[in-house]
Amino acid sequence: MPDGDQKKPSRIQTRNRLVILDAALNVFSQHGYRGATLDQIASEAGLSKPNILYYFQGKEDIHLTLLSQLMETWLDPLVELDPEGDPQTEILDYVQRKLDMALDLPRESRLFAGEILQGAPRMGPHLESDLKPLFDQKCEVIAGWSAAGKIAPINPQHLIFSIWATTQHYADFAAQVTVLLGADTDPYQTASEHLRLMFSAVLRIKN
């Protein structure tokens, strides 16, 4: 009997929890927390509403589960930024990884964006405990590179904000990007080139 189960889950349990979370990701990322309904999630998952509440304690539980799982994936590209590597390469590769992620996992990007947009009411603590320490640490790495003259002088915090903003834009504002570029245009190639060019220019040391 699942819900707050401690024992090892059955095959059915594993499968259905995945199905529900996938359906919930669709609905939450499209309508936000309050705009999403359990009926819609149930319908999309092909299960009945009470059946969904057999696997999760409630709406908030599903949302929180999604956000927690997402946080790890989301932070991963930044974790991989290597203080020992070549600064230019490290940062440009980070941009690339973030862009890849935005284009591979647009629903996750939108779920995250929606939560932050609404003031991070259910994720504030996670930001403080998971994101902030990593952010501070990597900012110091970049600041070090900057101070050592390996990249141009730059504000590390705002640099990271700019990387997040420009890459996630292609997922979060896809509806707008599609209208403006034309529905048939695939933005990936051109976006990748543009971002590489832009952040190269930012990091390049002036002579």
Place this chain on the structure above:
Amino acid sequence: MPDGDQKKPSRIQTRNRLVILDAALNVFSQHGYRGATLDQIASEAGLSKPNILYYFQGKEDIHLTLLSQLMETWLDPLVELDPEGDPQTEILDYVQRKLDMALDLPRESRLFAGEILQGAPRMGPHLESDLKPLFDQKCEVIAGWSAAGKIAPINPQHLIFSIWATTQHYADFAAQVTVLLGADTDPYQTASEHLRLMFSAVLRIKN
């Protein structure tokens, strides 16, 4: 008798419509379209729910009114980008105007972001009819500058996306920015300097 009124509005009408739209902007920008409730808007406006429906045809009418009014304001900084001006100055000033707007009108930025995030279900037509023509026109201006060697070679479409993304980030992701910079830090000064530096570097012609 308002609602779909044609005659010139009374003082009370003018005032109450403004009060309602302001309250609705709070609620819609925080919870998205589906997450917002008329009761909440009414409560925030200090009016009763039926009284609100005396001034607007319904929830969607309020939302649509907000979005229509916003579109003009939102496009204005781009309209002002002058094809006859100095390219560097024009683009950097545009960045500054967008940043100012994000920080002055964060609710409007979030309302817009929320609508796009959800696939622009109520604004798709406006994007096609209002935004796209302006976007295309200004892209050609920038492409012209680029081709004439007045700024570095760059993809105008993605350059504009990057400007939008980086500036609006400070409004749309304010909850995250606040956590990461510390609640006491005002990002305006540093953000402004960073963006100026970054887009300067991007536009500068390599020797």
Place this chain on the structure above:
DNA sequence: GTAAAATTTTACCATTTGGTAAATACACGA
């Protein structure tokens, strides 16, 4: 001041919402 028009309130209503209880169907190891 008074009548007509504009505004606001009161009292509703049908539907949708998140969630529950209990009965039923199913899986699976003995």
Place this chain on the structure above:
DNA sequence: TCGTGTATTTACCAAATGGTAAAATTTTAC
């Protein structure tokens, strides 16, 4: 194949939702 725990369905519920009808109040024009 049988019994036991697992999974699912059926039938609900109270609260919240968007919206309406009509009465009551206030404003405005004369």
